[in-house]
Amino acid sequence: MHYDFDRPVERRGTDSIKWGSYPDDVIPLWVADMDFRSAEPVVQALHQRIDHGVFGYTRPTAELRQAVRGRMQDLYQWPMADEEILFLPGVVSGLNVAIQAFAGPGEGVLAQPPVYFHFLKDPVHHDRALVDPPLVRSGDTYEIDFDQFEKAITGRTRLFLLCNPHNPVGRVYTRYELEQLADICLRHRLIICSDEIHCDLLYSGERHIPMATLGPEIADRTLTLMAPSKTYNLAGLECAYAIIPNEALRRGWQRAAHGIVPWTNIMGQVSALAALRDGQDWLHQVMDYLEGNRDYLSGYLRDKLPQVQMCRMQATYLAWLDCSEAGIPGKPASFFAKEARVGLSSGPDFGKGGEGFVRLNFACARSTLAAALDRMASALGRL
Numbered sequence: 001m002h003y004d005f006d007r008p009v010e011r012r013g014t015d016s017i018k019w020g021s022y023p024d025d026v027i028p029l030w031v032a033d034m035d036f037r038s039a040e041p042v043v044q045a046l047h048q049r050i051d052h053g054v055f056g057y058t059r060p061t062a063e064l065r066q067a068v069r070g071r072m073q074d075l076y077q078w079p080m081a082d083e084e085i086l087f088l089p090g091v092v093s094g095l096n097v098a099i100q101a102f103a104g105p106g107e108g109v110l111a112q113p114p115v116y117f118h119f120l121k122d123p124v125h126h127d128r129a130l131v132d133p134p135l136v137r138s139g140d141t142y143e144i145d146f147d148q149f150e151k152a153i154t155g156r157t158r159l160f161l162l163c164n165p166h167n168p169v170g171r172v173y174t175r176y177e178l179e180q181l182a183d184i185c186l187r188h189r190l191i192i193c194s195d196e197i198h199c200d201l202l203y204s205g206e207r208h209i210p211m212a213t214l215g216p217e218i219a220d221r222t223l224t225l226m227a228p229s230k231t232y233n234l235a236g237l238e239c240a241y242a243i244i245p246n247e248a249l250r251r252g253w254q255r256a257a258h259g260i261v262p263w264t265n266i267m268g269q270v271s272a273l274a275a276l277r278d279g280q281d282w283l284h285q286v287m288d289y290l291e292g293n294r295d296y297l298s299g300y301l302r303d304k305l306p307q308v309q310m311c312r313m314q315a316t317y318l319a320w321l322d323c324s325e326a327g328i329p330g331k332p333a334s335f336f337a338k339e340a341r342v343g344l345s346s347g348p349d350f351g352k353g354g355e356g357f358v359r360l361n362f363a364c365a366r367s368t369l370a371a372a373l374d375r376m377a378s379a380l381g382r383l
């Protein structure tokens with residue numbers, strides 16, 4: 001089936017956070033969901049379930065576990081037992097369970113800014129100490145300073161929150177980089193919580209390597225968080241999973257989550273199963289379209305807005321834009337919201353290194369992206 005992503009879908013008035021948080025004349029390109037209809041097999045599976053009309057308690061099914069295992073095996077040659085997969089409503093819940101389970105109050109949690117704000121705010125919210133050696137800018141991309149990363153670790157650092165692929169800088173880490181990080185974590189006996197929610201949103205030529213597949217010693221200290229929500233645009237349906245091979249870690253996780261973090265809801269499960277089984281055609285088409293949008297955006301900036309620098313993107317539909325040379329007074333996101341009527345995520349929310357940046361979500365119809373860029377260009381032209 002051919003999906004027409006060029007045709008904008010009206011999301012105003014549909015309880016969307018992205019579209020409902022700004023006045024109607026603003027084009028919202030911020031929170032990380034896509035403006036596209038989901039894959040047809042997902043929509044059909046949900047219809048079927050709704051038509052049944054009974055929505056009692058449920059628990060993750062054997063078929064869903066089998067679908068997750070099948071995908072991990074096919075993509076990464078990563079075998080796992082059913083009990084290693086723990087379902088939960090969202091990856092952010094998973095980050096918070098990991099923080100509670102594997103670092104005590106006052107103990108250290110490592111993250112690498114600029115990074116998705118939950119990595120920075122949630123440890124502090126739980127009275128853990130944030131340890132945040134930043135990624136290092138290198139040309140149009142970012143690298144890890146391994147010495148600085150290791151030096152930041154103290155005797156009280158317990159947990160490393162890895163974001164791979166990385167939101168917002170769009171990196172897909174290489175095997176070498178992951179091995180270096182893993183070596184350091186093993187040396188200091190840290191637990192690794194690897195958020196790989198963006199792992200399917202890869203551009204041509206890129207390959208994702210789950211941290212836990214590097215070797216048994218690393219798998220033993222790693223929990224991996226994944227979800228069909230970003231991949232298949234199901235964020236409002238709330239279904240995610242943690243893969244935890246080590247039994248003691250699993251027990252620690254279950255203790256922290258007990259009675260607080262529910263399993264996923266029935267619609268989340270139905271949609272996840274349909275997406276994992278029958279969503280590949282949609283995913284290929286959406287990635288082609290997103291790659292076109294990425295190239296459109298970088299071409300536009302190069303030709304018409306050279307004062308805004310775009311970070312090279314290996315994955316995700318979230319572009320990280322450096323506006324520090326554009327002469328914008330104050331925060332660029334506030335400027336674009338007010339003067340261009342375009343809603344973007346504000347760089348400083350991603351921690352160190354975010355000053356002067358905005359994050360732009362281009363998972364929308366190309367005509368919407370083009371209109372937003374024209375508005376941004378005119379606002380900058382009026383400075």
Ligand SMILES: Cc1ncc(COP(=O)(O)O)c(C=O)c1O
Pocket residue numbers: 032089090091092093116163167195197227229235240
């Ligand atoms: C790195 C990362 N983790 C987690 C999430 C959110 O996950 P969930 O909606 O499953 O809680 C996002 C959403 O943008 C993200 O970028």
